[in-house]
Amino acid sequence: MITDHLSDLVRQALERAAAEGAFSPDGAPEIEFERPRRREHGDWSTNLALGLAKGAGNPRTLAQALAERMPASTLVETVEVAGPGFLNFHLSPGWLYDVVTRAADEGSAFGRADSGSGTEVNIEYVSANPTGPINVVSGRHAAIGDAIANLLAAVGCEVTREHYVNDAGGQLKLFGESIGTHYLRHFGVEAELPDDGYKGAYVADLADEIVQEIGDELVEATPEERTAGLLELGLVRMLARSRTTLERFGTHFDVWTLERSLHESGAVETALARLGDRGYAEEREGALWFKATDLGDDKDRVLVRSNGAPTYLASDVAYFVHKFDRGFDRLIYLLGPDHHGTVARMFATAEALGYERDRVEIHLVQVVTLSSGGTTLKASKRAGVVVALNELMDEVGVDAARYTFLTRAMESPLEFDIELVKQQAPENPVFYVQYAHARICSILRRADEEGIRTGAAGAPLDRLVHPSETELMRKLAAYEEVVPEAAHLRAPQRIARYIEELAGAFSAFYRDCKVISEDDELSAERLKLCVATKRVIGDGLGLLGVTAPERM
RNA sequence: GCGCCCGUAGCUCAGUCGGAUAGAGCGGGAGACUUCUAAUCUCUAGGUCGGGGGUUCGAAUCCCUCCGGGCGCGCCA
Numbered sequence: 001m002i003t004d005h006l007s008d009l010v011r012q013a014l015e016r017a018a019a020e021g022a023f024s025p026d027g028a029p030e031i032e033f034e035r036p037r038r039r040e041h042g043d044w045s046t047n048l049a050l051g052l053a054k055g056a057g058n059p060r061t062l063a064q065a066l067a068e069r070m071p072a073s074t075l076v077e078t079v080e081v082a083g084p085g086f087l088n089f090h091l092s093p094g095w096l097y098d099v100v101t102r103a104a105d106e107g108s109a110f111g112r113a114d115s116g117s118g119t120e121v122n123i124e125y126v127s128a129n130p131t132g133p134i135n136v137v138s139g140r141h142a143a144i145g146d147a148i149a150n151l152l153a154a155v156g157c158e159v160t161r162e163h164y165v166n167d168a169g170g171q172l173k174l175f176g177e178s179i180g181t182h183y184l185r186h187f188g189v190e191a192e193l194p195d196d197g198y199k200g201a202y203v204a205d206l207a208d209e210i211v212q213e214i215g216d217e218l219v220e221a222t223p224e225e226r227t228a229g230l231l232e233l234g235l236v237r238m239l240a241r242s243r244t245t246l247e248r249f250g251t252h253f254d255v256w257t258l259e260r261s262l263h264e265s266g267a268v269e270t271a272l273a274r275l276g277d278r279g280y281a282e283e284r285e286g287a288l289w290f291k292a293t294d295l296g297d298d299k300d301r302v303l304v305r306s307n308g309a310p311t312y313l314a315s316d317v318a319y320f321v322h323k324f325d326r327g328f329d330r331l332i333y334l335l336g337p338d339h340h341g342t343v344a345r346m347f348a349t350a351e352a353l354g355y356e357r358d359r360v361e362i363h364l365v366q367v368v369t370l371s372s373g374g375t376t377l378k379a380s381k382r383a384g385v386v387v388a389l390n391e392l393m394d395e396v397g398v399d400a401a402r403y404t405f406l407t408r409a410m411e412s413p414l415e416f417d418i419e420l421v422k423q424q425a426p427e428n429p430v431f432y433v434q435y436a437h438a439r440i441c442s443i444l445r446r447a448d449e450e451g452i453r454t455g456a457a458g459a460p461l462d463r464l465v466h467p468s469e470t471e472l473m474r475k476l477a478a479y480e481e482v483v484p485e486a487a488h489l490r491a492p493q494r495i496a497r498y499i500e501e502l503a504g505a506f507s508a509f510y511r512d513c514k515v516i517s518e519d520d521e522l523s524a525e526r527l528k529l530c531v532a533t534k535r536v537i538g539d540g541l542g543l544l545g546v547t548a549p550e551r552m
Numbered sequence: 553g554c555g556c557c558c559g560u561a562g563c564u565c566a567g568u569c570g571g572a573u574a575g576a577g578c579g580g581g582a583g584a585c586u587u588c589u590a591a592u593c594u595c596u597a598g599g600u601c602g603g604g605g606g607u608u609c610g611a612a613u614c615c616c617u618c619c620g621g622g623c624g625c626g627c628c629a
Contacts, residue, residue, distance in 0.1 A: 050610085083572050337623050
């Protein structure tokens with residue numbers, strides 16, 4: 001990347017300045033570059049002198065000393081001192097032509113980095129009780145999880161996308177009983193829904209399906225057998241539905257782990273024993289407690305209840321071991337904000353097991369507020385206000401739904417106005433970006449029909465000098481920083497922002513510069529710029545899990 | 553009460569490991585379609601970055617404090 005080159009130049013200038021006594025070096029400073037907001041501040045800028053002069057010396061004088069000693073480079077036109085002591089670099093067009101050439105080249109891995117290479121990451125998201133349909137909240141988690149996974153892969157990480165299913169515990173039993181109520185009623189047996197039972201219409205649907213399959217087989221069974229049997233049948237169906245919905249949304253998990261399997265394999269027992277061996281578990285009042293307060297949590301937590309039933313925390317402990325045993329360097333969790341109370345104990349758990357807590361990363365994805373026609377509804381499985389992800393996809397489509405989920409930072413609450421996204425679909429930014437992509441494809445088709453070809457890999461691009469062309473090329477260049485930054489910050493919204501700006505820069509170019517003209521040489525150069533733009537827009541949309549249509 | 557998140561244009565939100573004159577989309581106002589796709593483009597109005605202190609050459613960004621909103625604080629998940 002260009003910034004590496006600039007860093008080298010600055011480092012050499014620093015060494016010369018030190019050798020000539022222009023300043024006294026104090027360790028090796030970090031040399032960082034940023035692209036200034038204002039065009040007249042150059043293409044790249046560093047505040048190095050401002051940092052070095054902290055407390056001693058005049059930053060402008062130091063900056064001037066560095067500027068005077070800056071080695072020559074074919075890529076740098078001028079270096080100037082500005083403001084309180086910034087060093088502003090104005091580059092020659094060559095760096096942009098290099099960017100376009102690489103971006104247009106399929107084999108160049110433009111926008112890919114290796115900062116994460118050698119790191120195996122497990123990212124778990126969407127995980128929920130399989131007792132209800134996938135809702136819009138899960139949709140937000142799915143979109144964000146997918147995008148972060150894509151971003152991590154783009155910087156070289158080995159990524160495993162994982163979905164955990166809480167198929168054990170009291171909630172599941174309640175679910176089985178709820179199905180049982182409808183099942184019995186189907187055969188004319190009077191039955192009441194249990195307190196806090198599942199009330200959604202899908203429960204009755206499930207019961208009907210099960211009746212179709214097994215008939216009255218379980219009517220005469222004991223309540224325990226009936227609940228267990230129906231639970232099993234219901235669970236299989238719920239999981240299948242979840243998987244279908246998620247696949248429709250474009251979310252595919254590499255691994256589905258069932259909580260039950262952790263119990264059945266003995267992993268829970270083993271993990272609890274390990275906590276005990278390390279002195280972090282003890283019997284008290286008939287229950288087994290995790291001494292979480294020793295590790296920063298504000299309360300101790302129960303692992304096994306006095307009635308012998310393990311808590312979810314017990315499975316979580318085993319799950320940590322299970323994941324780390326599979327060789328992951330880092331575990332990422334996306335949880336709902338209602339899990340805030342579990343974060344401290346999660347870190348404590350990891351540490352108690354002997355893993356560094358900074359290998360665990362927990363993000364709380366904030367709530368989705370759905371509004372529709374002026375009415376605001378809070379989407380929450382608990383509160384019973386559930387809008388299924390399937391319904392949302394029916395209403396606004398997969399691309400618009402995904403994109404809307406990804407334009408906001410995950411730690412910000414998201415207001416999703418279904419009516420707005422639906423009614424104003426043409427003005428939705430996602431369509432704007434897709435349109436730019438389709439428009440480029442249209443130009444490329446036309447060029448193909450007219451037999452105009454883009455130049456070969458080494459062909460010059462020095463006729464791309466229009467301000468709109470320069471702006472577009474500069475925007476393309478930014479992609480190489482945007483991807484690693486978005487990956488590092490786990491911030492897919494940066495990609496969304498970026499491709500909107502890129503699409504905007506393309507529109508200006510399209511307005512000002514006729515691509516296909518009488519001038520074959522110029523046409524070839526502009527076509528290459530189009531190809532590069534198309535690839536970057538397509539790549540950015542791909543990172544977000546949104547399609548890049550050839551026609552609209 | 554304690555903890556976490558949020559507070560930026562009329563609305564929805566970016567920007568925050570401190571940088572130079574704070575941005576986008578939508579909405580408001582005024583314009584542009586014999587065109588390589590008008591699902592577009594141009595111009596315009598709109599701000600005490602919740603309030604107040606502090607650190608700094610420099611604060612939307614860091615610290616303190618207050619206010620407002622959301623969420624959590626169980627041998628529920």
